[in-house]
Amino acid sequence: MNVEAPDQQVSPPxxxxxxESAAADSATARNRPRRRxxxxxVFLSPWLLGAAVLTLTPMLxxxxxxxxxxxxxxxxxxxxxxxxxxxFTSDPRYWRSALNTLIYVLVAVPLQLAVALAVALALxxxxxxxxxxxxxxxxxxxxxxxxxIALVWRALFNDGGTVDDMLSTFxxxxxxxxxxxxxxxxxxxLLTIWQFxxxxxxxxxxxxxxxxxxxxxxxxxxxxxxxxxxSVTLPMLSPVLFFNLVLQTIQAFQVFTPAFTVxxxxxxxxxxxxxxxxxxxxxxxxxxxxxxxxxxxxxxxVVIGIVTxxxxxxxxxxVFYNDKG
Amino acid sequence: xxxxxxxxxGRRIDWARVxxxxxxxxxxxxxxxxxxxxxxxxxKPADEVISSLRLLPSxxxxxxxxxALEGVGGVSxxxxxxxxxxxxxxxxLGNVISCSLAAYAFARLRFTLRGPLFAxxxxxxxxxxxxxxxxxxxxxxxxxxxxxxxxxVLPKFLATDAFFVFLTVQFMRGIPKELDEAATLxxxxxxxxxxxxxxxxxxxxxxxxxxFTFIWTWNDFFLQLIYLFEPEKFxxxxxxxxxxxxxxxxxxxxxxxxxxxxxxxxxLFFMAFQRFLVEGMASSGVKG
Numbered sequence: 312m313n314v315e316a317p318d319q320q321v322s323p324p325x326x327x328x329x330x331e332s333a334a335a336d337s338a339t340a341r342n343r344p345r346r347r348x349x350x351x352x353v354f355l356s357p358w359l360l361g362a363a364v365l366t367l368t369p370m371l372x373x374x375x376x377x378x379x380x381x382x383x384x385x386x387x388x389x390x391x392x393x394x395x396x397x398x399f400t401s402d403p404r405y406w407r408s409a410l411n412t413l414i415y416v417l418v419a420v421p422l423q424l425a426v427a428l429a430v431a432l433a434l435x436x437x438x439x440x441x442x443x444x445x446x447x448x449x450x451x452x453x454x455x456x457x458x459x460i461a462l463v464w465r466a467l468f469n470d471g472g473t474v475d476d477m478l479s480t481f482x483x484x485x486x487x488x489x490x491x492x493x494x495x496x497x498x499x500x501l502l503t504i505w506q507f508x509x510x511x512x513x514x515x516x517x518x519x520x521x522x523x524x525x526x527x528x529x530x531x532x533x534x535x536x537x538x539x540x541x542s543v544t545l546p547m548l549s550p551v552l553f554f555n556l557v558l559q560t561i562q563a564f565q566v567f568t569p570a571f572t573v574x575x576x577x578x579x580x581x582x583x584x585x586x587x588x589x590x591x592x593x594x595x596x597x598x599x600x601x602x603x604x605x606x607x608x609x610x611x612x613v614v615i616g617i618v619t620x621x622x623x624x625x626x627x628x629x630v631f632y633n634d635k636g
Numbered sequence: 637x638x639x640x641x642x643x644x645x646g647r648r649i650d651w652a653r654v655x656x657x658x659x660x661x662x663x664x665x666x667x668x669x670x671x672x673x674x675x676x677x678x679x680k681p682a683d684e685v686i687s688s689l690r691l692l693p694s695x696x697x698x699x700x701x702x703x704a705l706e707g708v709g710g711v712s713x714x715x716x717x718x719x720x721x722x723x724x725x726x727x728x729l730g731n732v733i734s735c736s737l738a739a740y741a742f743a744r745l746r747f748t749l750r751g752p753l754f755a756x757x758x759x760x761x762x763x764x765x766x767x768x769x770x771x772x773x774x775x776x777x778x779x780x781x782x783x784x785x786x787x788x789v790l791p792k793f794l795a796t797d798a799f800f801v802f803l804t805v806q807f808m809r810g811i812p813k814e815l816d817e818a819a820t821l822x823x824x825x826x827x828x829x830x831x832x833x834x835x836x837x838x839x840x841x842x843x844x845x846x847x848f849t850f851i852w853t854w855n856d857f858f859l860q861l862i863y864l865f866e867p868e869k870f871x872x873x874x875x876x877x878x879x880x881x882x883x884x885x886x887x888x889x890x891x892x893x894x895x896x897x898x899x900x901x902x903x904l905f906f907m908a909f910q911r912f913l914v915e916g917m918a919s920s921g922v923k924g
Contacts, residue, residue: 348748350741350745350825350826350827351741351747354738354741354745354826355738357734357738357794357795358734358735358737358738358757358794358795358801359753360794361734361791361796362756362757362760362794362796365772365796366763366768368771369769370767370768373770373771376770383774430663433659433660434660436653436656437656437657437660444660444664446906447664447667448663448664448667450668450903450906451667451668451671453903453906454671454902454903456851456855457855457873457895457899457902458857458877459674459876459895459896459898459899460670460674462879462880462891463670463673463674463895464670466888466892467670467673473673505667505670516840550806554802554806557761557762558761561761561762565765565766567857568855571857571880572880575880575881576881601770604766605770607766608764608770612763612764612766612767615762615763615764616759
C-alpha cells in the first residue's frame with residue numbers, strides 16, 4: 312500500500328487544523344485522509360501565496376486608497392466618501408463611461424457567444440474540413456485583442472476607409488464609423504464579435520466530449536435530431552456554455568486595448584468610446600488621481616461581482632455536471 | 637458528425653453538408669478580409685494607400701518594412717520582439733506550472749477549507765485587475781521592479797490568473813475517477829498520481845493554458861503601458877502605441893508593416909502548437 316515518503320516530509324509548516332472529523336474521505340485506505348491533506352497544501356502553496364500577497368492584500372489596500380486623495384508622490388490623505396460622492400453625483404464623464412461599457416457588454420457578449428455556438432455546431436457536423444475551418448475561424452481571436460488589429464479596425468471603419476468606400480459604391484454613404492459618436496461604440500463591439508473563435512473552440516471541445524452512447528441511446532429511444540440536441544447536446548454542453556458566458560462577460564467589462572486604439576487614446580469622438588477602464592486609466596495614470604481611480608476600481612469590482620453572482624445563481628437551474636457519480 | 641457519419645453506399649450528395657460548407661466559406665471570406673487588407677496595405681507604396689479600393693498593391697513596396705525594422709525611438713524591432721518574447725515565455729511557464737498544481741488540489745484532493753478556498757479562487761476570476769493594480773504598482777515600485785519585466789511575469793508563478801486554474805479544474809473533473817482509484821490501489825500517493833496520471837491526461841488543458849497565456853501576454857497592452865516606460869524595455873505592442881495618436885493615412889505603410897511583424901510570432905506559435913491542440917483533444921476521448 313503506502314510506499315511513498317512519510318507525510319511529515321511533504322506537509323508544509325502551515326497550521327493545519329486537525330481533520331479527523333472532516334475526513335470521512337474513504338473507509339478503505341488507512342492513512343489516506345491525512346496524507347492527502349498534507350499533499351493538498353503543497354499543491355496549493357503557490358496559489359495561496361499569490362492570493363494572499365498579490366490579490367487579497369492589494370484589494371484591501373485599494374479599498375483604503377479609495378477613501379483617500381493620493382497622487383503616488385505624497386502620502387494618501389483621508390477624504391472619506393468624497394471620491395464616491397463626486398463619482399456618483401457630479402461626474403458626467405463617469406456615468407458616460409459606465410453606460411458605454413454596459414451597452415458594449417450587452418451587445419457584444421450575447422452576439423459573440425451565439426455566433427460561437429452556431430459555428431461550433433455547424434463545424435461539429437461538417438465532416439471533412441473541420442480542422443481547417445476551426446483553425447481559420449479561430450485565427451481572429453488569436454489576433455483580435457492586439458494593438459495591430461485595433462489599428463486595422465480604426466483604418467477600415469474610418470471616414471474614407473475601406474468599408475466606407477465599399478458601401479459608397481452601393482450608394483450608401485455613411486462617412487465613416489469610428490469618427491461618429493453614434494457608431495464608434497459598435498465598431499468596438501464588432502471587433503469583439505469578430506473574435507468568436509475562442510469560445511467556439513471551447514464549445515467544440517465540449518461537443519467532442521459528449522459520449523456517443525448518449526446519442527445512440529437517444530436514437531434507439533426514437534429521438535429526432537432536434538430532440539437529441541435539446542436533451543443530449545445542450546445539457547452536456549451547459550457547463551461549457553456557462554464557462555464561456557461568465558468568462559466573456561467579465562472580460563468584456565474590462566476591455567481596454569481596442570477602446571484605447573479605436574478612440575485615439577481618449578475615448579472619442581465625444582466620449583462615445585470612453586470605456587470604464589479607459590476613464591479609470593485616465594483618472595489614475597494621466598491625472599494622478601489614484602484615490603479616485605481606486606474608488607472606480609472598487610465600483611467595477613462590486614458590479615462584476617453582482618453580475619457574476621447572478622450568473623452563478625441562475626446556473627443552478629440550467630447547468631448540468633456529470634461528475635456526481 | 638455523430639449519428640450521420642455512416643452514409644449509405646449509394647453516395648447521394650448530402651445537400652445539408654454542402655450548405656454548411658458554402659455558409660462557412662462565405663463567412664470566412666468576410667472574416668479574413670481585415671487580415672488580407674492588413675497584409676496588402678503593409679506592402680502598398682504611400683501613394684496607393686489613399687486611393688484605396690483595390691486590395692492588392694500594384695507593386696510591392698518593401699520600404700514600409702525597412703522603415704518598420706528600424707523600430708521606434710532608436711530601439712530596433714528585434715529588441716522589441718525580444719522583450720515581448722521574454723515576458724510571454726515567462727508568463728507561460730509560470731501559469732502552466734502554478735495553475736496545474738492548484739487545479740489538481742481543487743479537483744481531486746480533500747482538505748480543510750476546500751469549499752471556501754475554491755469559492756475564493758472562483759471569486760478572483762471575476763476580480764478586475766484594476767482592483768489590485770495600484771497597490772501592486774506601489775509594491776513593485778518599492779521593490780525597484782517598475783520598468784523591469786518582473787511585475788509582468790512574477791505574478792504568473794503564483795497562479796494569479798485564476799481563470800486557468802478553473803479551466804484546468806474543469807478539465808480534470810472530466811478525467812474518470814476510476815483511474816485515480818486504480819493508481820491508489822497500485823500504491824501511488826497523490827504526487828505520483830498527479831505526475832503519472834492526471835498531468836499527462838490534462839495535456840489539452842495545459843496546452844490551452846499555454847496558448848492563451850502566450851497570446852494574452854503578447855497582446856497585453858494595459859500592464860505594459862503602466863509598468864514599462866523606457867524605450868529599451870518597450871515591447872512591440874508599446875511600440876505600436878506611438879501610431880495611435882497619428883491617424884494620417886500617410887503613415888499607414890510603416891504602421892501596418894510593424895503590425896504584421898507584431899502578429900507574426902502569434903501566428904507561428906499557434907501553427908507550432910496546433911498539432912498538439914488537435915492531438916490533445918483527440919486524446920480526451922479516453923472514456924473507460
